[in-house]
Amino acid sequence: MGKHKKTSEIIIQIDGKEVKAAEGMTVLEAAQSADIFIPTLCHHEKLEPYGACRICTVEAEVRGWTKFVAACLYPVEQDLVVRTRSEKVDKIRKMILEFLLAHAPYSPQLQDLAQEYGADQDSFEKESSFCILCGLCVRYCAEVKKKNAVGFVDCGARREIRFIPEIAAKECHSCKECFPLCPTSFLQAAFVLTESLAFSRDSSPTALKK
Amino acid sequence: MPRINSASELEELRKGVLSKRDPDKPCIAICAGMGCLGLSNGRVISAFEKEINKKDLKTKVDIRATGCHGYCEKGPMVLIYPEEICYVEVTPKDVPEIVSQTVLRKKVIDRLIYADPDTGEKAAHQAEIPFYKNQMRHLIGNNAKIDPRSIDDYLAVGGYSALSKSLLKMSPEQILEEIKKAELRGRGGGGFPAGRKWETARNAPGKEKYVIVNGHEGELGAFMDRAILSGNPHSVLEGLIIGAYAIGSHQGFIYTRHDTPQLKNNIDMALTQAEEYGLLGENILGSGFDFHVEVHLDIGIFVSGESSALMRSIEGNPPEPRPKYIRTSVSGIWGKPSALNNVETWANVPLIIDKGSEWYTSTGTERSKGTKLVSLSGNIVNTGVAEVPFGTTVREIVFGIGGGIPNGKKIKAVHFGGPMGGSIPESLLDTPLDFDELAKLGAPIGAGSMLVLDEDTSMVDITRYFLDFLSNESCGKCVPCREGIRQMLRILTNIRDGKGREGDIELLEEISEVTGAASLCALGKTAADPLLSTLRYFRDEYEANIAKMKRSAEKREL
Ligand SMILES: Cc1cc2nc3c(=O)[nH]c(=O)nc-3n(C[C@H](O)[C@H](O)[C@H](O)COP(=O)(O)O)c2cc1C
Ligand code: SF4
Ligand code: FES
Numbered sequence: 001m002g003k004h005k006k007t008s009e010i011i012i013q014i015d016g017k018e019v020k021a022a023e024g025m026t027v028l029e030a031a032q033s034a035d036i037f038i039p040t041l042c043h044h045e046k047l048e049p050y051g052a053c054r055i056c057t058v059e060a061e062v063r064g065w066t067k068f069v070a071a072c073l074y075p076v077e078q079d080l081v082v083r084t085r086s087e088k089v090d091k092i093r094k095m096i097l098e099f100l101l102a103h104a105p106y107s108p109q110l111q112d113l114a115q116e117y118g119a120d121q122d123s124f125e126k127e128s129s130f131c132i133l134c135g136l137c138v139r140y141c142a143e144v145k146k147k148n149a150v151g152f153v154d155c156g157a158r159r160e161i162r163f164i165p166e167i168a169a170k171e172c173h174s175c176k177e178c179f180p181l182c183p184t185s186f187l188q189a190a191f192v193l194t195e196s197l198a199f200s201r202d203s204s205p206t207a208l209k210k
Numbered sequence: 211m212p213r214i215n216s217a218s219e220l221e222e223l224r225k226g227v228l229s230k231r232d233p234d235k236p237c238i239a240i241c242a243g244m245g246c247l248g249l250s251n252g253r254v255i256s257a258f259e260k261e262i263n264k265k266d267l268k269t270k271v272d273i274r275a276t277g278c279h280g281y282c283e284k285g286p287m288v289l290i291y292p293e294e295i296c297y298v299e300v301t302p303k304d305v306p307e308i309v310s311q312t313v314l315r316k317k318v319i320d321r322l323i324y325a326d327p328d329t330g331e332k333a334a335h336q337a338e339i340p341f342y343k344n345q346m347r348h349l350i351g352n353n354a355k356i357d358p359r360s361i362d363d364y365l366a367v368g369g370y371s372a373l374s375k376s377l378l379k380m381s382p383e384q385i386l387e388e389i390k391k392a393e394l395r396g397r398g399g400g401g402f403p404a405g406r407k408w409e410t411a412r413n414a415p416g417k418e419k420y421v422i423v424n425g426h427e428g429e430l431g432a433f434m435d436r437a438i439l440s441g442n443p444h445s446v447l448e449g450l451i452i453g454a455y456a457i458g459s460h461q462g463f464i465y466t467r468h469d470t471p472q473l474k475n476n477i478d479m480a481l482t483q484a485e486e487y488g489l490l491g492e493n494i495l496g497s498g499f500d501f502h503v504e505v506h507l508d509i510g511i512f513v514s515g516e517s518s519a520l521m522r523s524i525e526g527n528p529p530e531p532r533p534k535y536i537r538t539s540v541s542g543i544w545g546k547p548s549a550l551n552n553v554e555t556w557a558n559v560p561l562i563i564d565k566g567s568e569w570y571t572s573t574g575t576e577r578s579k580g581t582k583l584v585s586l587s588g589n590i591v592n593t594g595v596a597e598v599p600f601g602t603t604v605r606e607i608v609f610g611i612g613g614g615i616p617n618g619k620k621i622k623a624v625h626f627g628g629p630m631g632g633s634i635p636e637s638l639l640d641t642p643l644d645f646d647e648l649a650k651l652g653a654p655i656g657a658g659s660m661l662v663l664d665e666d667t668s669m670v671d672i673t674r675y676f677l678d679f680l681s682n683e684s685c686g687k688c689v690p691c692r693e694g695i696r697q698m699l700r701i702l703t704n705i706r707d708g709k710g711r712e713g714d715i716e717l718l719e720e721i722s723e724v725t726g727a728a729s730l731c732a733l734g735k736t737a738a739d740p741l742l743s744t745l746r747y748f749r750d751e752y753e754a755n756i757a758k759m760k761r762s763a764e765k766r767e768l
Contacts, residue, residue: 159686
């Protein structure tokens with residue numbers, strides 16, 4: 001996906017506007033080509049689509065069926081009808097933002113979107129970690145730099161990012177290219193990196209945070 | 211072992227196996243299933259071996275360590291053939307008496323047979339025990355007749371005849387047609403028509419295709435897949451090879467639990483034996499069809515049972531679900547068409563081919579055909595694995611087979627489908643076991659776990675427990691699931707602890723709407739299902755907990 005393999009033309013409708021797209025394109029790419037804005041957080045042009053933040057959720061109607069899909073991943077198909085704003089789409093985005101603002105209330109990117117969707121940053125109790133786990137740093141390091149100095153550990157609610165000290169000590173000081181990608185204004189990556197280089201393995205970051 | 215190259219050679223081999231078996235020769239079948247294993251049946255088995263040796267009966271009596279008989283509550287179970295006398299809760303101490311009295315003198319030992327806890331009525335034969343009497347044991351029935359580590363035992367009950375029929379007498383299209391006509395629906399949770407999935411994989415472009423057994427069985431309270439896969443692995447394997455032939459796949463995978471060595475051992479043994487006989491590998495049964503199978507151990511988190519996560523796991527990646535905008539039957543493992551079915555689904559296949567779709571569809575309901583394995587647990591007298599025709603009412607299962615609720619308590623609800631399922635209240639117990647009927651009530655059948663809850667159960671607690679489970683067992687990749695579950699869990703914990711606030715229920719409903727619509731995989735999409743079903747039938751419990759809080763707050767203000 002994402003790489004346009006074939007060129008056969010597909011006509012879809014986005015917000016009532018006819019949009020020409022090529023097979024293999026995603027809804028997000030088609031929308032961008034027609035200057036229709038769909039918000040994204042975990043998406044990055046240089047990286048494989050990931051589909052984690054779900055802020056790009058849109059309504060897609062195919063053969064009379066309406067479903068909610070991630071625009072950054074959903075492939076275009078003939079006669080697809082997309083609605084980038086609807087009551088339910090806005091509701092989904094608002095709540096996703098409120099979930100994320102509990103982690104990163106000072107992120108300018110989140111604040112801008114919060115204004116647009118009427119999200120209240122105090123809807124949910126504040127969380128101790130400000131990482132929103134968009135995976136931009138992790139994927140950039142793996143896909144572009146091919147170093148895998150930072151990765152995800154654990155699963156479910158305990159998921160977090162962690163730098164591998166052995167690799168990070170060698171690679172990160174001269175690079176730090178992932179920092180500016182962070183939607184929480186690179187606080188998290190910087191924090192976790194410092195921590196992983198400054199402390200030994202046993203004093204794990206989780207233990208310290210508490 | 212001889213390699214078999216044709217249908218007639220297979221039948222010859224089968225005849226040879228049967229001719230060596232005297233139907234009148236006593237056989238002691240001891241359950242070595244996972245439930246009984248926990249009850250130290252290993253000691254019972256070795257006690258029998260010792261006793262038989264001591265009495266020099268090795269040539270006169272067979273001993274068979276079998277898979278799960280289903281009635282785990284009463285384990286260790288011992289069945290004495292040919293009379294099929296059934297002893298329950300057997301200890302090593304009982305062994306000498308069983309051998310001298312029952313095996314040699316055909317005398318029933320009264321204290322070891324089943325006695326109804328209410329009426330005291332006794333039953334010496336398996337078929338007379340209420341737990342078994344009300345079942346239809348097409349799939350699990352053979353467990354007591356088979357040592358899972360002996361392919362000859364499987365051949366003795368007619369094993370691999372469906373494979374021989376499929377490969378040598380039927381075309382792939384005919385098999386597909388038969389499975390479609392049998393209306394076989396997936397047993398892993400979704401109830402998706404297996405024939406349609408196979409057809410999609412068959413028609414998908416590409417030469418390389420895969421078939422996969424989902425033996426992860428992560429649903430809480432589910433233990434029937436284990437019973438089949440470890441107790442009768444050849445039945446699953448036979449189904450898989452037939453499916454592979456129908457789809458045009460030459461490579462299969464069995465994905466099974468890493469935490470249960472018995473499973474892997476029995477599967478490995480089955481694969482080795484099948485290969486030695488030429489029932490697996492190159493040129494199966496001389497048909498020209500090649501098929502190989504690899505075993506993969508799961509990653510021990512619940513989400514690794516989800517189809518796309520499972521496929522990533524087989525590729526060697528972390529088990530994170532992928533969006534399925536393109537179906538896995540078209541693009542699965544390494545982007546190749548991959549047909550994934552549950553253990554029980556595959557085990558149904560030989561039965562359908564052997565006996566025909568007409569026979570198969572004569573059991574069940576309008577849209578749910580055949581039988582279903584269920585695991586009974588919770589506040590129920592008989593914990594265990596049962597098999598019933600679709601259409602059996604939930605009440606019949608809980609009371610007729612399960613023996614009702616212990617300690618004189620009343621039943622409150624039955625929860626189906628574990629952490630992605632739902633509960634039905636007592637008033638709906640006459641609902642038939644049926645994919646669609648139960649789904650309509652908000653309690654989809656799932657993989658078949660039935661958690662029985664008595665009147666003392668707090669539905670808020672149960673719901674909180676499931677969400678807590680999911681918060682640890684999801685992958686944590688996407689926001690609506692990870693954060694939605696986190697917040698729902700927090701609210702439920704507050705309600706449970708008497709700190710609920712007005713508006714909490716509405717907030718829970720709003721969150722569930724978002725996680726349901728926007729999550730990446732079915733885990734997140736259905737994570738709130740237990741919550742929604744308990745709100746549907748037991749909303750008053752939530753309200754009462756919140757009201758309690760309000761009252762005590764008001765009191766404090768006074
Ligand atoms: C979170 C999650 C966990 C699952 N776990 C299992 C499992 O343990 N075993 C299983 O057979 N199916 C499981 N499934 C369903 C599978 O994704 C898939 O639908 C099934 O294996 C297909 O087989 P069937 O059509 O024969 O049911 C799970 C689904 C989800 C969303
Ligand atoms: S819904 Fe849950 S389990 Fe599924 S991908 Fe998202 S976080 Fe992972
Ligand atoms: S931008 Fe599509 S899910 Fe994050």
